[in-house]
Each structure stands twice: as C-alpha cells, then as structure tokens.
Amino acid sequence: MTREKLVIGAVLLAYALIPAFAPENIVHLMTITGIWIIIASGLNLLTGYMGYVSFGHAGFVGIGAYTSALLTLKFGMSFWAGALVASLFTALFGLLLGVAILRLSGIYFSIGTLILGEILYSIYYNWSPVTGGFMGLNVPPPELALPFMGNISFELMQWYYFVYLLVFLVVGGLKLLIDSHFGKEIIAIRENESLSQSLGVNINQRKSQCLAISCFLAGMGGALFGAFMGHVDPDSFSIAGSTEFITIIIIGGLASLMGPFFGAYVLITLSLYLEVLGKWRMVVYGLIIVFVMIYARSGIVGFLETIFKREFRK
Amino acid sequence: MLEIKNLSVKYDDVEVLHGVSLEVGDKEVVALIGPNGAGKTTLLRSVSGLVKASCGETFFMGRNLNLVSSDEIVRQGISHVPEGRRVFYNMSVMENLLLGGYVRDKKERKQTLEYVFEMFPRLAERKQQRGGTLSGGEQSMLVVGRALMNRPKLLLMDEPCLGLAPIIVNMFAESINKMARQGLTILLVEQNARFALSTATRGYVLTNGKIVAQGETEELMGKEEEIRKAYLGA
Amino acid sequence: MFTFEIISQQVLNGLLTGTSYILIALGLTLIFGIYRMINMAHGAVYMWGAYFCHVFADTIGLNTYLAMAIAMVLAGLLSVGIERTVFRPLKGCPDWVALVAGLGLYYALENFGWIVLGPRELHIHALATQEVVRFWGLYANLQKVILAGICMATLVGTILVLKKTDMGRAMRAASADPEAAKLVGINTERMSMLVFFLGGAFAAAAGSLVGSLTSVAPGMGFRPMIIAFVIVVFGGMGSIMGTVVAGLLVGVLQNILAYAVTPKFAYCFTMLSLLTIFIIRPTGIFGEDK
Ligand SMILES: Nc1ncnc2c1ncn2[C@@H]1O[C@H](COP(=O)(O)OP(=O)(O)OP(=O)(O)O)[C@@H](O)[C@H]1O
Ligand SMILES: [Mg+2]
Numbered sequence: 001m002t003r004e005k006l007v008i009g010a011v012l013l014a015y016a017l018i019p020a021f022a023p024e025n026i027v028h029l030m031t032i033t034g035i036w037i038i039i040a041s042g043l044n045l046l047t048g049y050m051g052y053v054s055f056g057h058a059g060f061v062g063i064g065a066y067t068s069a070l071l072t073l074k075f076g077m078s079f080w081a082g083a084l085v086a087s088l089f090t091a092l093f094g095l096l097l098g099v100a101i102l103r104l105s106g107i108y109f110s111i112g113t114l115i116l117g118e119i120l121y122s123i124y125y126n127w128s129p130v131t132g133g134f135m136g137l138n139v140p141p142p143e144l145a146l147p148f149m150g151n152i153s154f155e156l157m158q159w160y161y162f163v164y165l166l167v168f169l170v171v172g173g174l175k176l177l178i179d180s181h182f183g184k185e186i187i188a189i190r191e192n193e194s195l196s197q198s199l200g201v202n203i204n205q206r207k208s209q210c211l212a213i214s215c216f217l218a219g220m221g222g223a224l225f226g227a228f229m230g231h232v233d234p235d236s237f238s239i240a241g242s243t244e245f246i247t248i249i250i251i252g253g254l255a256s257l258m259g260p261f262f263g264a265y266v267l268i269t270l271s272l273y274l275e276v277l278g279k280w281r282m283v284v285y286g287l288i289i290v291f292v293m294i295y296a297r298s299g300i301v302g303f304l305e306t307i308f309k310r311e312f313r314k
Numbered sequence: 315m316l317e318i319k320n321l322s323v324k325y326d327d328v329e330v331l332h333g334v335s336l337e338v339g340d341k342e343v344v345a346l347i348g349p350n351g352a353g354k355t356t357l358l359r360s361v362s363g364l365v366k367a368s369c370g371e372t373f374f375m376g377r378n379l380n381l382v383s384s385d386e387i388v389r390q391g392i393s394h395v396p397e398g399r400r401v402f403y404n405m406s407v408m409e410n411l412l413l414g415g416y417v418r419d420k421k422e423r424k425q426t427l428e429y430v431f432e433m434f435p436r437l438a439e440r441k442q443q444r445g446g447t448l449s450g451g452e453q454s455m456l457v458v459g460r461a462l463m464n465r466p467k468l469l470l471m472d473e474p475c476l477g478l479a480p481i482i483v484n485m486f487a488e489s490i491n492k493m494a495r496q497g498l499t500i501l502l503v504e505q506n507a508r509f510a511l512s513t514a515t516r517g518y519v520l521t522n523g524k525i526v527a528q529g530e531t532e533e534l535m536g537k538e539e540e541i542r543k544a545y546l547g548a
Numbered sequence: 549m550f551t552f553e554i555i556s557q558q559v560l561n562g563l564l565t566g567t568s569y570i571l572i573a574l575g576l577t578l579i580f581g582i583y584r585m586i587n588m589a590h591g592a593v594y595m596w597g598a599y600f601c602h603v604f605a606d607t608i609g610l611n612t613y614l615a616m617a618i619a620m621v622l623a624g625l626l627s628v629g630i631e632r633t634v635f636r637p638l639k640g641c642p643d644w645v646a647l648v649a650g651l652g653l654y655y656a657l658e659n660f661g662w663i664v665l666g667p668r669e670l671h672i673h674a675l676a677t678q679e680v681v682r683f684w685g686l687y688a689n690l691q692k693v694i695l696a697g698i699c700m701a702t703l704v705g706t707i708l709v710l711k712k713t714d715m716g717r718a719m720r721a722a723s724a725d726p727e728a729a730k731l732v733g734i735n736t737e738r739m740s741m742l743v744f745f746l747g748g749a750f751a752a753a754a755g756s757l758v759g760s761l762t763s764v765a766p767g768m769g770f771r772p773m774i775i776a777f778v779i780v781v782f783g784g785m786g787s788i789m790g791t792v793v794a795g796l797l798v799g800v801l802q803n804i805l806a807y808a809v810t811p812k813f814a815y816c817f818t819m820l821s822l823l824t825i826f827i828i829r830p831t832g833i834f835g836e837d838k
Contacts (some may be wrong), residue, residue, distance in 0.1 A: 016685045053644040072802035100827045107643040110828045111781055114647075118774055122816040239774075243651045248650070289652025293645050294637045362731060388733030400728035402721055413721050416714060417733035460732065 002014045012168070019160050027160050031273065033264045034163035038170050040055075040248045040260035043219025045174060047246070049183065050210050050256035051190030052102075053110045056117030057218055058241030062124055064090045064219025065226040065237070066131055069139045079142030085221035090219025091212045105193065117239050134247065136233025138265035141225045159228055166224070170217060171257055177213075178257070178314065186210050187255075187314055240241035247289050253301025256313040262300040315340045315499050316361065316468055321370035321389030323353070323360050327426045332523045338468070343490065345514035345531070353501040355397050358470045361501075362394045363387045374468065377534065389417045393466035395474050396495045397503075399453045401460075407437055410445050410456055414463030423463065430459040433489060451482040458489070465497050469493070472503045487513050557686050558803045564692040566654055567699035571754035572776035573783070573791045574706065575627075581723035582743050586642060589630050592657030593774025595766060597623035598759035599661065602670045603623030612674045616756040620749035624719025627673025628741050632761025636740070651678040654770070672760040695757040702750060705805065708790060713725020719743065769816065775802075778822050780833020784832035794832070798822070811813075 019027050025272065039061055047053050070085035072078040077085070097116075104112045124131050144152040152158065177183055185206050188196035197203045226232040235241075244267070252263025270288065274281040298305075301312050316338040324332040331353045338344045359365045361372055362433050363384035372379040379387060382447040388394075393414075402410050411430060431438035434455040440448065448456060454474050462467060471490075475483045483506075490513045494500060504510035511517055511531045519527040519534070527537060570798045572594060579587050604615030634653055637639055638646045679690035693757075721729040722739040726781035729736055755769070763770075783790030801821065806814035 027596070053647075055644075056648070103827055104830050107647075108645060108826075111777075112823060112830075114828060115778060115819050115826065119816055119819045119823065121809075122813075122819070126816065146597045187718065215792045239651065240655060243648060243655070246648055247652070279659075279663050283656045286652045286654070286656025286659060290634055290649050290656070293649035294634070297641070297645065335838060337723070364727060364730060384624040385733045385735040387733065396728060396731055400725055400731075402724050402728065405717070405720065409717055412714070413717055413729075413732050413734075415719060461566045464733065 012025075015164050016161075019157055024156060027156055029268055031160050031163050031228060032225075033158070033268045034160075034167045034266070035221050036245075036248060036264040037167050037217050037260045038163075039221035040225070040245055040252070040264055041054075041170055041174055041257070042214040042221070043245050044187075044249045044252075044254065044256075044260055045177075045217075046210055046214040048249055048256070048259065049190065050179065050186040050207070052105070052211075053206070053212075053241065054113040055110050055246070056113035056120065057214075057245045058239070059117040059120030060090055060094065060215050060218035060236045061225070061241070062120055062234070062237030063093055063215075063233075064222025065232045066124065066137070066222075068223035069137045069226050069232050070130070072140060073137060073232050079140075079227050080225075083220065083227070085164065086219040086223045087216050088233065090222070090263075091216035093258055095212040096210055096217025097215075100212040102204070102207045102211060103173040114239065114242075118240050121234055121238045124237055134234060136231055137226075139230055139232060141230065159251070163224060164218065164229075166220070175257055182209070183314075189191070243289065247292060249299075250297060251292055251299055253299030253304075253313060256299075256301040258312065259299060259301050266300065315342075315375055316362070316501065318357075318424045319371045319373070321357070321360060322368050322374065323356050323365055325356075325365070329368070329416060330490070330523050331360070332524055334523070335520055336525065336528075338499060338501050341494070341497050341499055342516065343494045343502065343514045344502060345510035345517040346503045346520060347505070347510050347517060347522035350505075353521045354520055355472055357520070358394060358501070358503060359471060359474050361387075378449065385417065388464060391465070391467035392470065393468070394460035394470040395461045395463045397459050397472040398476075399450070399457055401445035401448070401453050401456050403444070405445055406442050407445060407448070407456060408422040410460050411437070411463050412459045413543050414460030415465075418463070418465060420467070426463050426465055432461050433462070433492070451478050452476060454482075454486070458486075462493075466498070468505075469497045469502065470501050473505060474502075475504075475506065476508060483509060553685060554807070555804075556684075556728075558807050559800050560686050560688060562800030562803035563796055564688060564799070565603035566796040567696040567777055568758050569772065570777050570792055570795035571699045571702060571750050572772055573759075573779040573795055574703065574788070575743075575750040576603065576776055576780045577783065577786055577788060577791045578706075578719075578743040579747045580780060581705035582719070582726075582740050583635060583639075584647040584702075585638075586633065586650070586777060586780070587630070587635065587651040587744075587747070588773070588777070588805055589634070589657060590627075590648055590650075591663070591746065592654045593623050593630070593748045594629050594755040594772060595661055595752040595764070596626055596657065596755075597748070598671070598672070598755030598764045598768065600663060600752065601759065602672050603766050605672050605674075612672065612760065615672075616753060619756055620752045622748075623752030623755075624745040624749040627744045628670030629685045630742040630748075631740055634745075654773075658766050658769070663691070665764070665766050666783070668760075669763040669765050671763055672756060674760040677760060685737060689761065691757070691761055695761070698753060698757065703788075703792065706746075709749075710788070712774070715742075754818050775818075778819070778826075781826065782822065782832045790832060 016306055017255060018030065030119065043054060043057050067089050068082045071082035071085055072079055096271045101112050124135055142154045146152060152272055185196065185201045188201060189206060193203060246269050248263035249259055250265050252259030252261065274284055305312050318334060318336045320333045320335055321331055322329055322333055324511055331335065334357060348354055356365065360367055363382060367380060374390060374392060402413065411427060415426055437450055437455055437459050440452065445456060475486050487509060492501065502510060502514060511534060514531055516529065517531055517534045518525050527534065530543065562724055572590065576587060579657045600619035601615050604618050605612045621821045630653065634649055635646060637648060641801050674691055676691040676694055677689060680687050681693055710720055718734045719739055721734045722734055755829050775798060779791060779794045782794035798818065802814050802818045805817045809817055
C-alpha cells in the first residue's frame with residue numbers, strides 16, 4: 001500500500017516536472033494526450049467495464065466541443081461556465097439517448113452507436129449556420145480572473161497543468177467509482193446481464209448512469225479540446241475519431257484505469273514517428289489498428305499482467 | 315479399416331483424450347460407450363478432422379488421416395452423423411440429402427438416393443418438407459440418410475437415437491443391422507449401453523478420456539458390473 | 549409541391565439509387581451469412597473496384613463493360629486477400645473486434661487511395677450517361693437504368709445459384725451450420741473465400757457504375773458502405789430478400805427526404821429514421837424476433 005502511494009507520488013512528481021524539461025511541442029502533445037485520456041477513460045468505463053462498445057464516441061465529444069464553443073461565442077459565457085454546461089449537456093444527452101439506445105446490446109449497440117455517430121457527424125458538417133459547416137468555429141482562448149492574482153492568461157503551461165489536474169481528478173474519481181457498488185454492478189452487467197438483473201441489479205438505471213458519465217467525460221474532453229486548439233471542425237468527430245478512441249483503450253488494455261494512459265501515449269508517440277512517413281502515415285496508422293486487433297487485443301496492461309503475473313484489469 | 319493409435323486431443327490447454335487406442339475392422343460394428351463428458355464425441359470429431367490430435371495417429375484403410383482436411387476425409391469414405399441431429403433447418407429434405415452426396419458425382423447420387431429412400435421410406439414421403447419442421451425421429455433418419463448419401467465405407471454415429479421413442483429406437487437398431495449386413499463398417503457412440511451392445515459385435519468403454527474396457531459384446535455384457543463402475547466413475 | 553408526378557419521379561429515382569445499395573449490400577449479406585461478421589472494409593473494395601474500372605476504361609481505353617468485368621475480378625481478389633489476412637485470424641473473436649479491424653483496414657485502403665488516385669476526381673467514360681429514357685411521363689438516366697438492370701440480373705443470378713446449384717447449396721449449408729457442412733465434405737474455408745470474392749466483385753460493379761454516373765474518388769466508399777451496412781441489418785442480417793426490400797426502401801426514403809427536407813440533410817434524416825426503427829426492432833424489419 002505504501003509502495004503504491006510512493007509510485008503514485010513519483011508519477012505525479014514526474015508529471016509536475018515534465019514542462020520544466022520537455023520542449024514546447026512535447027508539452028503541447030502531452031496536453032492533447034491528456035484530453036484524450038479523459039475521453040478514453042470515459043469510453044473505457046462504458047466499453048471496458050460495462051462491455052458496451054460505442055462506435056459513436058467521437059460524436060459525443062463533438063457535442064461537448066460545439067456546445068462549449070457556441071456558448072462562449074454566441075452567448076458570451078466564460079469558457080469555464082461554457083465547458084461545465086457543455087459537459088453537463090452531453091451527459092444529459094447521454095441520459096436521454098440511453099433510454100432508447102440502451103435497449104440494444106452487444107453488436108446491436110455498436111451498430112446503433114455507429115449510425116448515431118454518422119448522424120452527429122453529418123449535423124456538424126451540414127448545419128453551417130450553427131456549426132460553421134466544414135470550416136468549423138474559432139474558439140476564443142479562456143481567461144481566468146482570480147482574486148488577488150488578477151488575470152491569468154492561459155498559455156501552454158497553464159493548459160498543461162489544468163488538463164493534468166483534471167486527468168488525475170477524473171482517474172481518481174473513476175477509481176472510487178469502480179471500487180464502489182456501482183463499479184461491481186456494471187462489471188456484473190458485462191459478465192452476464194440477465195443474471196445480474198435477476199440478482200437484483202437495476203440494470204436499466206445502471207446502464208444509463210454509466211452512459212451518462214461516459215458522455216460527461218466525452219463532453220468535457222470536447223470542450224477542452226476545442227478551447228485548447230482554438231478551433232472545432234467536424235473532421236475531429238467522425239467515425240474515424242471514434243475508431244481511434246476504441247483503439248486507444250484496446251492498445252492500453254480494456255477495463256483498467258491505466259489502460260487509457262498507455263493507449264493514448266502509445267498512439268500519440270506512434271503518430272509522431274509516423275510523421276516521417278508523409279502521406280503514407282494514415283495508411284500505416286490504419287494497418288496498426290488491424291494489427292492490434294489481430295495480435296494485441298489484451299493490450300499493454302494485459303502484457304504487464306503476464307509479466308508480473310498479477311491482475312490489473314477488472 | 316480404422317485404427318486409432320495412442321490418440322490425445324486438447325481443447326485449448328485441457329487434454330480430454332489421453333492416449334486412446336481403438337480399432338474397427340472391416341465390416342464390423344463397434345460400439346463406443348461411456349458416461350457424459352468421457353470424450354466420445356471428441357474422438358469422433360478427431361477422426362473426421364474437426365479437431366486436431368495433439369498426439370497419436372489415426373489410420374483409415376492404411377492411410378494416415380492426421381494432416382488430412384475434413385472435406386478430404388469425407389471424400390475418402392468416412393461419414394459422420396454428428397451429435398444432436400444437425401439437419402440443415404431451412405433446407406428441404408431433398409436438399410439435405412443432396413448435400414450429403416456433395417462430394418459424389420451427380421449420377422451416383424441418384425442411385426444412392428433410391429437406396430436411402432428404400433432404407434427410410436418416410437423421407438421419400440417428405441421430400442419437399444423443410445428439415446426444421448420434421449419430427450425428432452424423422453430428423454434422425456434424415457441425418458443418417460444424409461450420411462449414407464456419401465456412400466461411406468465407414469459410418470461414424472454419435473448418439474443417433476438420443477431422445478427417441480423406444481419403437482423408433484428399435485427400428486433404428488434394425489436399420490443399423492441391415493446396413494451392417496450390407497457390408498458397412500460402423501463405429502457407434504451410445505449412452506444406452508443395451509442398445510449399443512445389441513447392434514454391435516464389439517465394444518469399447520471410454521471413461522475420462524481413457525479406454526477402460528473392451529471386448530466382444532457378450533464378454534462386455536458379462537462384465538456389466540465393471541462397466542457400471544466405470545459409469546459411476548468409481 | 550407534392551404532385552403525383554414529382555412523387556413518382558422521386559420514387560423512381562429512389563428505386564434506382566436503391567439498386568446500387570443492394571449490389572453493395574448483397575456482398576455484405578453473403579459474407580455475413582458465412583462469417584457472422586460485418587466487413588467494414590467493403591467500402592474500400594468498392595472504391596478500388598471503381599478505380600480499376602477507371603484505369604481499364606479510361607487510361608487503357610477498353611470498352612467500359614469489359615473494364616468493369618476486369619475490375620470485378622481484381623476487386624474480388626482484393627476482397628479474398630482481406631479475408632485471408634484480416635478476417636480469418638479474427639474468427640471466433642467478439643463481433644466488435646472484426647468491426648474495429650475492418651474500419652482500420654478501411655482507413656488504410658482509403659488513404660492508400662489518396663496516394664494512388666491523388667486529389668483529383670477521376671471519371672469513367674460511359675456513353676449511356678448522356679442519354680435519358682422516358683416512360684409514363686417519368687425520365688431516368690440510361691446509365692442508371694443499366695445499373696438497375698445489372699443489379700437485378702446479379703440478384704436473380706445469385707438467388708438461382710444459391711437455390712439450384714451444388715455450390716449454392718454448399719454456401720447456404722456453410723452459413724447455416726459450418727460444422728455440419730464440413731461433415732458432408734464442404735470445404736468451408738473455400739466457401740468463405742468464394743463469398744468474399746463475390747462480395748468484392750459485386751462491390752466493384754456497383755462502384756464502377758456509380759463512378760460512371762458521378763466520379764471516382766478515394767472517399768467515395770464510406771457512405772455507401774454505411775448505408776449498405778444498415779440495409780443488411782434492416783434486412784435481418786443474412787437474408788437476401790430482406791436486403792433487397794430494405795435497399796429499395798432506403799433508396800426511396802433518401803430521395804423523398806432529399807426532396808422534402810433538403811438534399812444536405814437527406815442522409816442525416818435517413819439515418820435518423822433508420823436508427824429509430826432499428827431501436828424499436830433490432831433484428832431488422834424482416835428478421836425473426838430474438
Ligand atoms: N469445444 C470444446 N471446448 C472445450 N472443451 C470441450 C469442447 N468440447 C468438449 N469439451 C470437453 O471435453 C470433454 C469431453 O467432451 P465430449 O463431448 O467428447 O464428451 P462425450 O463423451 O461425447 O459426452 P456426452 O455423452 O455428454 O455427449 C468434456 O469435458 C467437455 O467439457
Ligand atoms: Mg457426446
């Protein structure tokens with residue numbers, strides 16, 4: 001236990017020190033990766049722990065990104081309020097959607113979310129008066145006015161620390177959630193839905209809650225992503241994006257809190273190295289997804305499990 | 315005709331047959347009996363090439379079958395009536411039978427069809443009916459008929475009479491005896507020891523993936539006590 | 549605004565659009581029948597098929613339909629290659645794994661298309677696109693009618709083969725019960741390759757015909773693939789008649805919506821209506837109840 005705390009402390013320290021040593025572009029990439037980790041952790045809750053594989057997650061991320069952008073642009077909200085409302089809105093969307101789409105399970109749920117992802121993408125792309133069409137929207141940078149400290153402008157450093165603060169809050173929150181009764185019940189749903197229902201789990205409620213939390217994190221990631229990049233456009237929220245999120249949690253290892261970390265870093269490192277391939281980059285990227293599916297489905301965490309002979313996944 | 319030497323079969327990492335040896339001579343009817351989960355089905359599946367042996371060899375008319383694919387095994391003259399009446403539900407009786415002769419040429423198929431209809435006249439009456447709508451007994455006849463359509467030299471049968479009424483079981487025993495008289499070699503898996511031993515000349519008792527007793531049917535009947543013990547897993 | 553003529557014209561257009569979807573969906577259905585999985589790389593085969601047709605018809609200068617036949621063979625082989633390298637190793641995995649792998653492969657093949665085809669739009673030369681057929685006060689592009697004809701011929705041919713020939717029976721047997729099929733001597737692996745070959749060839753035919761009506765571009769396969777995929781689901785997964793009816797319905801729905809709402813949102817609304825039906829009846833309109 002103390003050893004675990006020591007490890008966690010070391011990791012936090014490393015994260016705190018990275019911006020002091022790493023070049024700017026690395027800090028930039030790490031920040032984006034942090035946002036991905038938030039989104040992927042939400043997907044992991046739904047897919048890894050509860051067993052519902054969503055192919056439309058990038059669409060949910062888009063809801064958060066566009067809502068937050070529109071709230072700041074058109075309604076003059078601050079980024080902070082906008083992002084919070086956007087995350088809650090995405091969660092509410094998930095909750096309402098859940099009533100319908102959670103009637104589906106297994107591959108049917110995947111198909112349903114895939115169609116939904118297409119619908120959302122086509123709304124982002126075609127509803128130009130609101131979403132800006134394929135050009136997207138430009139999002140103003142956030143401002144932070146603190147008492148006694150005055151206005152803090154949000155530069156890369158601030159972004160980095162802010163995002164990772166959220167990452168650790170989210171992962172910590174998910175850890176509590178997974179260890180709670182709720183966590184055991186959604187894992188039971190994955191293992192055997194009808195059995196867990198007959199054992200008294202209110203599966204409909206649990207499933208909607210899980211989808212809502214997952215959507216909340218997707219919306220939050222979307223709001224962060226839009227403001228950090230200063231821009232939102234539909235191409236980030238297509239089925240390709242959803243495939244990428246699924247790949248992240250699989251490369252990392254499903255149903256493990258560490259999984260999204262590993263997955264996101266591996267994928268971002270890969271895409272960094274793949275830059276040298278120029279236009280072949282996306283071809284190789286696609287083939288890597290295929291390769292992972294065929295040969296590395298248990299992910300990095302699964303690999304660590306075989307090395308350390310310990311269970312890290314639930 | 316069929317010679318299995320020291321056969322072991324694994325599912326994933328679990329070995330379910332541990333060095334089984336068994337022999338079926340020309341024109342012989344041999345029964346393979348044993349309790350649930352003994353590995354009888356697995357043994358037949360291994361002969362048909364549906365599962366691969368992890369160790370040991372299978373010879374059919376002197377040829378090694380270990381590396382032969384399942385469709386080639388059928389072509390060499392082994393028919394397998396699988397466990398649990400696997401008729402093709404959405405196809406007519408006729409289509410099911412024609413599929414039975416899939417590896418034989420069309421002219422030959424026509425003759426065999428007559429032979430099968432003679433053996434099971436009920437099937438001739440129901441040619442156009444969908445396989446899935448047949449009664450249990452009729453489905454059993456259909457799978458046996460389908461297996462015969464291949465003009466097999468060796469017929470493997472996996473509990474063809476499971477869940478059938480005694481009258482139909484008797485009829486099946488008769489059909490099997492008839493096929494045997496016509497020179498077909500048969501390896502019959504049965505839970506129902508009495509039925510198995512009444513049709514077969516020799517038998518093997520398989521328990522927990524090992525042969526625990528073998529011999530002439532009468533001899534095995536005499537060792538009833540021993541077999542019962544095997545069944546009880548003592 | 550909604551006169552009888554306009555509605556019938558839209559329905560006709562819809563039926564013609566629907567036939568191209570059917571051609572794509574037919575391949576997916578056959579593959580689904582044997583493999584119990586959905587081949588998400590199918591759209592890429594469709595695109596490559598159209599590109600092959602462009603190369604033989606326009607670059608080399610062969611007759612359009614000869615070029616199409618060659619393209620069908622090549623795309624069929626591409627599809628078989630996909631089966632052997634990607635889907636065969638995934639047999640027995642959870643369904644969604646094949647879905648992800650198929651999408652990954654789709655992106656690889658589409659992006660390879662961007663390298664080979666470049667950003668320009670390519671064309672397939674076909675005289676019939678210039679001509680219009682008129683009947684009962686309605687009109688249709690001749691090439692579209694040819695497309696519908698080829699689709700129907702393929703469909704009838706496929707159904708006849710499945711019903712009447714040994715090979716067709718073997719394909720149905722392999723998809724109904726692979727193990728029982730092996731026990732009557734059917735080489736189920738060869739059957740898998742066969743359905744992938746046919747699926748690829750049908751997709752190439754659709755791609756070439758649609759490509760001759762519009763243009764050939766690397767991203768042309770994604771939406772038709774998604775639509776075909778939805779059609780397969782609606783047709784009850786693996787049922788050919790279901791696929792046909794669902795294909796025509798989706799084509800008509802899309803055209804009517806394009807007219808009634810706006811073309812921009814036709815796809816979105818089609819998908820939305822289909823998602824709604826799907827949630828109510830997951831096994832498809834023609835599927836059996838779970
Ligand atoms: N596909 C499979 N994967 C893993 N284990 C299997 C598989 N098929 C069978 N087994 C196991 O192998 C053992 C032998 O099974 P098998 O079906 O051969 O027995 P059997 O003698 O035919 O039984 P029964 O009389 O009930 O039909 C059993 O313990 C069974 O659980
Ligand atoms: Mg058995």
